Amino acid sequence: MADLTTKLGxxxxxxxxxxxxxxxxxxxxxxxxxxxSRIGGIxxxxxxxxERQGNPYPRMAETxxxxxxxxxxxxxxxxxxxxxxxxxxxxYDTSIFVNVSGSTVDEYVKISEIxxxxxxxxxIELNISCPNxxxxxxxxxxxxxxxxxxVKAVRKVYKKELMVKLSPNVTDIxxxxxxxxxxxxxxxxxxxxxxxxxxxAKSRKPILSxxxxxxxxxxxxxxxxxxxxxxxxxxxxxVVGLGGIMNATDAIEFLLVGASAIQVGxxxxxxxxxxxxxxxxIDKYLDDNGxxxxxxxxxxxxx
Amino acid sequence: MKKxxxxxxxxxxxxxxxxxxxxxxxxxxxxxxxxxxxxAQIRVDGSPETFLRRPISIxxxxxxRNELWLLIQVVGPGTRxxxxxxxxxxxxxxxxxxxxxxxxxxLDARIALIGGGVGVAPLLMFGEWLHRFGYTCxxxxxxxxxxxxxxxxxxxxxxxxYTTTEDGTYGEKGFITxxxxxxxxxFDCIYTCGPTPMMKAVARYAQENNIFCEAxxxxxxxxxxxxxxxxxxxxxxxxxxxxxxxxVFNVTNLKWQI
Numbered sequence: 167m168a169d170l171t172t173k174l175g176x177x178x179x180x181x182x183x184x185x186x187x188x189x190x191x192x193x194x195x196x197x198x199x200x201x202x203s204r205i206g207g208i209x210x211x212x213x214x215x216x217e218r219q220g221n222p223y224p225r226m227a228e229t230x231x232x233x234x235x236x237x238x239x240x241x242x243x244x245x246x247x248x249x250x251x252x253x254x255x256x257x258y259d260t261s262i263f264v265n266v267s268g269s270t271v272d273e274y275v276k277i278s279e280i281x282x283x284x285x286x287x288x289x290i291e292l293n294i295s296c297p298n299x300x301x302x303x304x305x306x307x308x309x310x311x312x313x314x315x316x317v318k319a320v321r322k323v324y325k326k327e328l329m330v331k332l333s334p335n336v337t338d339i340x341x342x343x344x345x346x347x348x349x350x351x352x353x354x355x356x357x358x359x360x361x362x363x364x365x366x367a368k369s370r371k372p373i374l375s376x377x378x379x380x381x382x383x384x385x386x387x388x389x390x391x392x393x394x395x396x397x398x399x400x401x402x403x404x405v406v407g408l409g410g411i412m413n414a415t416d417a418i419e420f421l422l423v424g425a426s427a428i429q430v431g432x433x434x435x436x437x438x439x440x441x442x443x444x445x446x447x448i449d450k451y452l453d454d455n456g457x458x459x460x461x462x463x464x465x466x467x468x469x
Numbered sequence: 470m471k472k473x474x475x476x477x478x479x480x481x482x483x484x485x486x487x488x489x490x491x492x493x494x495x496x497x498x499x500x501x502x503x504x505x506x507x508x509a510q511i512r513v514d515g516s517p518e519t520f521l522r523r524p525i526s527i528x529x530x531x532x533x534r535n536e537l538w539l540l541i542q543v544v545g546p547g548t549r550x551x552x553x554x555x556x557x558x559x560x561x562x563x564x565x566x567x568x569x570x571x572x573x574x575x576l577d578a579r580i581a582l583i584g585g586g587v588g589v590a591p592l593l594m595f596g597e598w599l600h601r602f603g604y605t606c607x608x609x610x611x612x613x614x615x616x617x618x619x620x621x622x623x624x625x626x627x628x629x630x631y632t633t634t635e636d637g638t639y640g641e642k643g644f645i646t647x648x649x650x651x652x653x654x655x656f657d658c659i660y661t662c663g664p665t666p667m668m669k670a671v672a673r674y675a676q677e678n679n680i681f682c683e684a685x686x687x688x689x690x691x692x693x694x695x696x697x698x699x700x701x702x703x704x705x706x707x708x709x710x711x712x713x714x715x716x717v718f719n720v721t722n723l724k725w726q727i
């Protein structure tokens with residue numbers, strides 16, 4: 167049994183496997199299927215200041231080796247999270263991150279301040295890359311000055327682990343990663359979904375109500391790997407890799423290109439216990455290959 | 470209700486017509502309790518185009534034989550793969566998912582179960598429950614043509630069966646919502662599952678005549694247990710997941726344009 171503990175800034179995770187925001191609910195939904203204490207952490211559903219109903223149905227389209235979604239951050243708002251969800255999840259024996267989404271800098275700051283006061287939440291993931299919200303979201307993540315501005319403002323009020331989720335829908339992800347690092351982020355999660363669309367040739371209509379949506383699943387893994395590799399080579403803070411991870415081998419590939427930890431997303435829909443299997447698979451890989459700790463393979467790709 | 474991820478083994482694959490098969494499956498252990506109206510999320514292995522699980526209604530549970538039945542309409546690559554399954558092959562599923570139909574409030578209630586197409590699937594199981602608990606029910610099944618009417622023999626074990634076909638090849642001619650049985654609105658409870666236009670017509674009839682009515686919806690979903698938030702329907706309480714708050718809804722709560 168190798169040492170699976172992983173450090174993100176000052177925060178120590180029991181292993182490098184997190185579940186990605188919007189694909190694991192609040193963890194509660196998976197209690198029938200797995201032991202939550204076996205995974206490194208949970209990034210809960212995107213939380214906005216006020217309740218959002220999200221986009222109209224249809225919000226999903228299955229695509230080759232993946233899916234498009236256009237949920238649009240449906241959630242009951244920050245205060246509801248504090249009053250009704252946090253009490254039920256705070257004692258889970260794993261690290262819980264709140265995914266924070268806003269449409270103005272002020273909103274991001276307000277939510278971060280509120281979450282900062284919750285003792286059992288050791289970190290947030292700043293979502294500046296949701297492609298499905300008209301009011302903003304991704305507009306922060308595709309512009310260096312805006313990304314820097316929102317991270318700077320949140321850093322002033324948020325004292326714990328600040329992870330920032332990057333958008334792949336940019337010309338130069340490295341430039342944005344560096345700007346965010348300079349403003350004091352503790353880690354970067356790379357990548358959010360890729361903007362895509364699906365059309366029904368029979369009806370000649372778009373499948374999603376919003377026409378475009380975010381593509382996830384193994385279809386995007388090669389792009390995600392490339393971006394994690396580029397960002398990890400350019401910044402000093404830890405990178406959390408995600409995008410199409412379906413099994414332990416996929417996860418190990420992300421670690422090899424430089425990710426310190428990984429997030430499992432769409433795979434949770436297909437096998438709700440997959441995250442635990444990935445923890446076990448990484449452990450076995452380390453043992454089989456004579457590594458004593460997971461940190462030994464981070465960035466270990468042989469060129 | 471606790472959800473399970475189970476590998477079930479095919480014991481029978483019965484082709485019903487050009488488009489439908491009935492799969493009967495069993496498990497080495499006793500099947501969990503499944504309520505009428507609930508569904509399973511089926512994993513179809515094999516190709517990039519069947520990436521997600523498929524939500525399929527539970528058609529029937531034969532507790533004596535420890536069998537679960539799925540009525541499959543072949544509409545795409547996933548259901549085609551299921552329809553080709555051979556005896557002894559296994560099918561991975563998450564079950565049971567979703568809520569269930571509500572019991573009528575009186576044993577004397579006059580009950581109609583109105584279905585169309587593959588929508589007959591959950592009505593067979595619900596009809597068997599109603600029959601077992603002493604209710605009297607009427608099945609009203611509509612189809613395009615005689616060949617599309619499914620499981621009439623099975624349904625007739627648990628209640629009277631009334632049918633319509635659009636081409637008049639069996640039963641009354643027309644849509645099921647035009648059946649003469651509905652001319653006098655003396656039902657207390659209506660339960661419906663089938664194509665959305667049919668369910669909307671049933672809902673309109675029920676609301677006009679002040680009849681309790683539940684409909685079982687079939688929205689596209691990724692997870693099936695409330696995390697992806699893709700399968701929502703608009704209700705008087707906002708967007709709700711069909712997979713966890715449904716699939717059965719009282720039609721008065723749905724924001725349907727009817």
